[in-house]
Amino acid sequence: MADHKFSIQGDSPAVDKLMFWRIVGHEVLARPSAYELTVLTDNESIDAADVLGRSFDVVIEFADADGNAHKRHCQGHAVRLTRVSQSGRFLEYRISLRSWFWLLSKRTNARILQNKPVLGVIDAVLDDSPVGSLKKIKAGGVVGPHAPHVYCVQYRESDYQFLSRLLEEEGIYYWFDAHDAPGTLYLSDTSTLAHEKLPAADTLNHVERGASEGRFNEITRWVSSRQFESGKFASRDRDFKVISKQLDADKGDPDTHELADLEVFEFPGGYQSGDDTDNLAQLRLDELVGRRQRHWALTGWPDVAAGRSFAFKGDPDGKRDGDYLIAACTFVASHPGYEGANFPESQRPIDVVLHEALADDPVNAGMAELVGDLIAETPTLRTGRQGACSFLLTAIPLNTPWRPPRMTPRVTMPGPQSAIVTGRSGEQIWTEEHGRVKVQFHWDRYGKNDENSSCWVRVSHPWAGKSWGAISIPRIGQEVIVDFLDGDPDQPIIIGRFYNGESMAPFGLPAGAVVSGIKSNTHKGKGYNELSMDDTAGKEKVTIHGQYDMNTTVENNQTTTVHNSRTDTIDVDDSESVGNNQMQHVGVDQSVSIGANRTETVGGTETITITGHRTETVNGGETVTVNGGRSHTVNGMQTTTISVAEAHTVGAGRMHSVGAGEAINVGGVQTVSVGGAQMVSVGGLQKVSVGALQSVSVGGPHKLSAAVISETSKGPIKIKAGAICMVEAPTIMLKAGGSKIVMNASGITIKGAKITIKADGTASFKAGGSIKIKGSNLGED
Template identity: 30%
Template structure:
């Protein structure tokens, strides 16, 4: 009969939600590194053939190692459990622990953050998922981000790439009940390793190796790294601004000024570009001057500070930031008696960076890329039909956004654009627009067109009007009218139609020429039409055909400030039903009515080149009559009366 599995008084123990000693530790392998997810693999034994892991997966488990006068705890979320089969009268299992931050790799989202700092965004992501086991040890201030999109990426990737871009990194602080994610950005964010502020170097043959934590192997590493980072970007609000940012390293080796250049740098403010360039350079150069060690120092953890002592190379005895650690624990057999330190085997390997060199996580998390255009809905202020700012930008709501957040102000690609000239069409609220993204970046949308949909139908019935093209607008507010320019391209019925809902204003600064093939039909309707030529001539030429002007109701008034000439090669006919008056100045006129005609002038002269004939039953001559030439009178001549 096998002995009961009991962990009491053992140096390394495993604690799970399954209950005390349900699983006991046999072997532990753990890796942890700055700005990386730790992973702890545990081999364990159990008296139970079929352990119910539903009570443990997704919950905190911990391993405690008691050695060198202290206790080191490794805490994590149980994410994997394997049954390995029988072993030494028991049953063998393998467990994998990872941080709660890893759980965010199991979630994806599409959402928009506006006017928040990078830390505010990160903390909101954590809290939205129900996690509050984090601590903010950052020391720098961070600018507000106007618009930031998480697009089809895990919460882990989204948070990681923001941290990398802004120079924030993280590590974990472990306790028996939980592990705390700690965000940092400078040396002052860190503290000395508890109980191990000084780390002794003890050679393998050292007599006191079992008495204190130490390292016995030490390597100093140098690497050639890029020595300059230069970034560039463009701000359409300040198109002439030179948004060029760079950062230079201080390494003294040959070709240390090799440059990394990139565009776009993901910024529109100079100080933000300078920050990004500096962060990228520090991340690159943090790969140089690393230290690697092997030993027995389980207290070491990423994010802690320790000072090396007793190394034979004096220049190495300085303070270091712990970047990474690998831990291996192999316990004594459960068939043996009581546990002793000699029965316990711990090995570790560690990575350090000199404390005077800044650490930044490498920018390895990929940014999301929008593959091709997508559509969105135009939104805006309640009660408005058009919501546009002074730059001609609109707001849209993406169909992937479950929270129905509006976008930032988005520019619209027009058919032509210049300095206060070009073409402009403003999409209106509830229209569906086509959106593309500059460099595939979801943070930089651009409206490139509009499309019809089930609610917004085409303006002409199709396919019956398939030859009709043009523009038809909508009166705003109220939808009670429209302006239209339409082209009918049907063979034999070609037509251009213009509809003005109210006024049509045409301005011709020089000349207007029209050529009409068959007939001209003047415009009709109410109210009036007014045409003004401020300077120049107005010429109408009909090469063949008639001109007819009909005023169905109303009068025609022609006012000429200088001269009028009328010439007809054949005949001129003028008819008035009531009266016809021609006047020259205030004293001379010819007046006609259906019953009479009178000529009035200071002097009237009648000259016939051959003959003048006056015929009437009665002719009255009043005043002095001068007759030159032959006068023939037929009929009675009345008395000439003096005036």
């Protein structure tokens, strides 16, 4: 110790007042370095404002066996100042120093980071923190694959806890350099490659305590431990995009002892893609394997520090010689003394380290008792007596991958939370193919209430099948209930929605409390669709409202029963299509009112049955077209009244049959036109009565046949022929009053009271036989 020199450097205004007395340190992988620095002042008090938060560097200067000078640094920031005691003119103070990374423990935050790898997360946190001004990081030791965190939440945890658990989960650890770059944080995920050798002497030789000079690169005590650890790791997780597929991973590296293949199984595995399974399983296995073998060594050589490697030589049986990584370093270094400064030996400094540092030591986890025994058995460590310089190392084989154990608790969300649905500006619904939405949590001070406020969050629905179920996408501005799968803040899921003072419930509460239902809101418009049920006693009602269209499809039968009245109002068109039969039953009356035209088309036969009377009124014209045959049967009396004209056109033959009497009454002129032949057959009496002139015009021969023909005229009867007028019968009789002419096969007989034959010209009488003229008086004019 006589050759060691101690100095205190830093940016504190009080640094020049401080005299080094003792330092107790604990340096360990994956944790900030912790130092308890005891200083003296020459009767000068220290103001805490000049110390706390300031950087201090305790420099130990030493020489190697060749006389070469070297320096070893203990750099940190003051986090506690304690006035301990006074001896003579000297005041004793204890300053607790921690690496700058520890300062992140004093800032608690809640934030969301997206699409950043773990190194990017570290940068984002530090860039947002006042501690970021102290940032000195070298990440060249991080060489493994580290996928970006699509969604990463810090919630109710300090920046230190947040970054620590992320690094532990990804198998990345850190240490602070004590040689070339004091205060620099080194990051690594490959312990077999990332660590430089000790700069002053890269080999530490084992020497029995009695033979040691106690000043150079010697190890005076070496303790080894090998413990039982699980030799296999397995995990399982899920990816909702292929939810039926189990994302399994397993890795194994059993030790050589019995039952070494016991397995550790974890669910969830911490991955949501099959691409990450093997890598994460290997990380977890490395975490187990790295705890199997640990070694502890005592030395007085100040060159040793956590994060450096060395070669160990001189093991009595040679089995443990090899390269090792210093994973932890606990030490005490004391000044030889100042004249007039007499302070009793105290175990308090080392106790501080044991209780505060070893309690959270990821390297010596589970071995605190052994470490405590080693310290208790080493007086220089236990009491930190004047002139002491003693280091206790925890070493692991350099060829064994080491991963930090996951000691930092992962945040578990305490329960569901409220959030507001967000999305891109100008949109009302912001979603994607899986129906997920974005939300803004109330605790998120960094979110901008836009499409980047969160990851895509899955939404719970009443039903969710393969292209079937019930769905209602939360809309921007709605308040939703967010829970978290396995309590993981990185896996939010929407399980419900809230009404609030800005978004009140429909149907008007409390008056509308009896109304239940669904009411939507038109997207980018004004209107709604609604299905509601009013349970008011005596006024129960179901309301269905479609703002635009409404489509109903029933694949089989539909039955609708209305026990009272029903009203259907259609403001525009109505179309009804029945693929098969239709039956409509009206118990009493039916009234159909059509404001304009009506067209009825029957593809087959139509039958109309009316039990009572039927009245049909057509205020305009009526056209009935029958493309086939038509049968019109009236079992009772039929009356047809035509106020104006009536025209009947028959394209082919027509048959008119009347079972009883028929009367045709034409108030004006009746014209019957037959394009071809016309036959009128009357089984009984036919009587034609014409009130005025009757004219019969026949384009061809006119034939009249009857058993008896009788024609009676109240006036003259005139027969006129354009050519011959022939009357043929066995006997023809013309009779007027008492006179008559009879013609038959035997001759012609003219009988009358007076017979006159007068000719304006010549009158000739010619007979094949004789001509007889007989009278009582024959004369000539």
